[in-house]
Amino acid sequence: MSKGYNFAYLDEQSKRMIRRAVLKAVAVPGYQVPFAGREMPLPYGWGTGGIQVTASIIGRDEVLKVIDQGADDTTNAVSIRKFFARTAGVRTTTRTPEASLIQTRHRIPETQLKAGQIIVFQVPIPEPLRWLEPRETATRRMHALGDYGAMHLKLYEDIARYGRVTTAYDFPTLVNGRYLMSPSPIPRLDNPKLDRSPALQLFGAGREKRIYAVPPHTTVKSLDFEDHPFTTERWAQHCARCGAGDSYLDELVIDDRGTRRFVCSDTDYCDTRLAGTGGAR
Amino acid sequence: MSGPLLEIDGLCKAYNGRPALIDVALDLWPGEVLAIVGESGSGKTTLLRCIDGQVAPERGAIRFDTRAQGMVDLTLLNEARRRRLLGNDLGYVHQNPRDGLRLELSAGANIGEPLLQAGHRHYGRIRATAESWLAKVEIDPGRIDDLPKHFSGGMQQRLQIARNLVTNPRLVLMDEPTGGLDVSVQAKLLDLLRRLAADLDLAIILVTHDLGVARLLADRLMVMQAGRIVESGLTDQVLDDPHQPYTQLLVSSVLQL
Numbered sequence: 389m390s391k392g393y394n395f396a397y398l399d400e401q402s403k404r405m406i407r408r409a410v411l412k413a414v415a416v417p418g419y420q421v422p423f424a425g426r427e428m429p430l431p432y433g434w435g436t437g438g439i440q441v442t443a444s445i446i447g448r449d450e451v452l453k454v455i456d457q458g459a460d461d462t463t464n465a466v467s468i469r470k471f472f473a474r475t476a477g478v479r480t481t482t483r484t485p486e487a488s489l490i491q492t493r494h495r496i497p498e499t500q501l502k503a504g505q506i507i508v509f510q511v512p513i514p515e516p517l518r519w520l521e522p523r524e525t526a527t528r529r530m531h532a533l534g535d536y537g538a539m540h541l542k543l544y545e546d547i548a549r550y551g552r553v554t555t556a557y558d559f560p561t562l563v564n565g566r567y568l569m570s571p572s573p574i575p576r577l578d579n580p581k582l583d584r585s586p587a588l589q590l591f592g593a594g595r596e597k598r599i600y601a602v603p604p605h606t607t608v609k610s611l612d613f614e615d616h617p618f619t620t621e622r623w624a625q626h627c628a629r630c631g632a633g634d635s636y637l638d639e640l641v642i643d644d645r646g647t648r649r650f651v652c653s654d655t656d657y658c659d660t661r662l663a664g665t666g667g668a669r
Numbered sequence: 670m671s672g673p674l675l676e677i678d679g680l681c682k683a684y685n686g687r688p689a690l691i692d693v694a695l696d697l698w699p700g701e702v703l704a705i706v707g708e709s710g711s712g713k714t715t716l717l718r719c720i721d722g723q724v725a726p727e728r729g730a731i732r733f734d735t736r737a738q739g740m741v742d743l744t745l746l747n748e749a750r751r752r753r754l755l756g757n758d759l760g761y762v763h764q765n766p767r768d769g770l771r772l773e774l775s776a777g778a779n780i781g782e783p784l785l786q787a788g789h790r791h792y793g794r795i796r797a798t799a800e801s802w803l804a805k806v807e808i809d810p811g812r813i814d815d816l817p818k819h820f821s822g823g824m825q826q827r828l829q830i831a832r833n834l835v836t837n838p839r840l841v842l843m844d845e846p847t848g849g850l851d852v853s854v855q856a857k858l859l860d861l862l863r864r865l866a867a868d869l870d871l872a873i874i875l876v877t878h879d880l881g882v883a884r885l886l887a888d889r890l891m892v893m894q895a896g897r898i899v900e901s902g903l904t905d906q907v908l909d910d911p912h913q914p915y916t917q918l919l920v921s922s923v924l925q926l
Contacts, residue, residue, distance in 0.1 A: 533749055537786035541778045547792055548777055548814050613792040
């Protein structure tokens with residue numbers, strides 16, 4: 389642990405302020421709580437929101453896992469993991485079941501989360517109504533009045549034009565039957581994992597300075613029509629490494645002749661299955 | 670026979686101390702078409718906005734016979750209660766269809782939006798309803814997936830009317846629905862409105878400064894000047910035998926061809 393920094397980088401007053409926002413967010417599931425976002429030593433869009441939430445709730449005996457698009461070994465994940473190893477001196481891991489705190493960008497781990505675990509999402513655009521209404525005053529009013537009918541228009545337009553809903557990520561959800569929530573740009577496949585998850589789910593948006601949360605065992609319903617129910621994406625292939633048929637697959641071009649290979653985006657899940665210890669713990 | 674659909678009493682509204690509505694009172698019965706005429710700045714649009722809740726009046730009552738709870742004074746409701754009680758009882762047709770439509774979404778989505786607001790969640794039924802309403806307002810149902818910004822002005826206005834009527838309101842407020850349209854398109858739109866009002870037993874408050882439009886559509890006519898109602902009565906009666914000097918001026922200034 390390097391000297392000269394407060395524990396987990398942020399000063400105690402900032403952490404306290406962010407914890408208050410987190411508590412309010414947990415109390416009102418799906419509601420976006422504004423907070424005084426701090427400058428972090430990385431640019432907006434790289435996870436400043438998630439990193440502030442993590443810094444505020446991390447304890448000395450925490451075991452931290454950081455993933456970016458499901459992978460533990462990408463630049464962003466490695467840097468943020470190193471950042472907390474240096475400034476907080478916490479143990480880190482790549483194994484999902486061993487982590488007590490997981491910071492993620494664009495994925496939820498394939499391995500089912502347990503009670504007691506906390507997952508922190510990095511969110512670029514916290515407002516699901518933004519595409520429909522550019523004014524913040526107007527979208528807040530829509531949230532206050534539960535004025536969400538227009539949100540289905542996007543689904544309507546997709547079905548009218550393409551015969552199916554084409555929104556593949558950041559698929560809008562209704563939390564606890566009340567607030568419309570952007571699940572951050574996770575693939576549609578991950579949306580069902582949000583629903584009644586035993587883990588605490590926190591969302592931090594650094595640029596937009598909003599925190600929201602889904603407490604454990606809270607309903608998270610993806611929007612749909614009665615005659616066009618919500619579906620997740622399917623692949624014709626299985627993972628080329630571990631053979632998993634139920635995970636989110638990345639399509640990789642592996643040579644100059646355009647040969648493709650599909651592998652799990654969740655590297656820990658894939659490695660665990662390869663090691664033969666079984667992924668579904 | 671039930672009572673009036675809308676009762677307005679002693680309605681006053683001023684902008685920065687400048688009166689826009691002075692002691693306005695009116696009754697509207699179910700299925701009645703009421704035209705409000707008067708020059709620009711006489712308070713016609715302010716009156717509509719007060720009824721629609723876009724503007725809060727300083728004094729007076731606006732009682733509306735809601736489907737949910739009977740007579741309710743709209744001026745006493747906050748936005749959330751207003752929406753719950755009023756539901757889809759009230760529609761508002763803007764003068765400029767661009768204000769009442771989502772131009773970047775298809776025609777079908779524009780008609781479907783009020784249905785979605787009202788809680789409908791069945792794609793097939795919403796689409797079928799949108800198609801039938803396009804036909805009712807004389808737009809080719811084949812254009813259901815086209816964007817309204819590619820429609821002509823008259824089509825946009827008809828689309829806006831369909832969007833307002835799809836949820837079966839009891840009262841529709843119209844602010845110069847024929848303004849900005851050329852004469853032949855205007856005539857077609859007026860025919861359509863007259864037919865729809867009769868078929869749906871719809872009450873309409875129509876704000877216009879075109880006396881011809883008022884004569885064609887309205888059962889009753891009210892003349893406004895400087896925030897006051899100066900004359901009211903049956904449309905033909907007011908136009909053929911105007912009593913007030915201002916009304917006489919208004920009627921005599923219509924160009925005769």
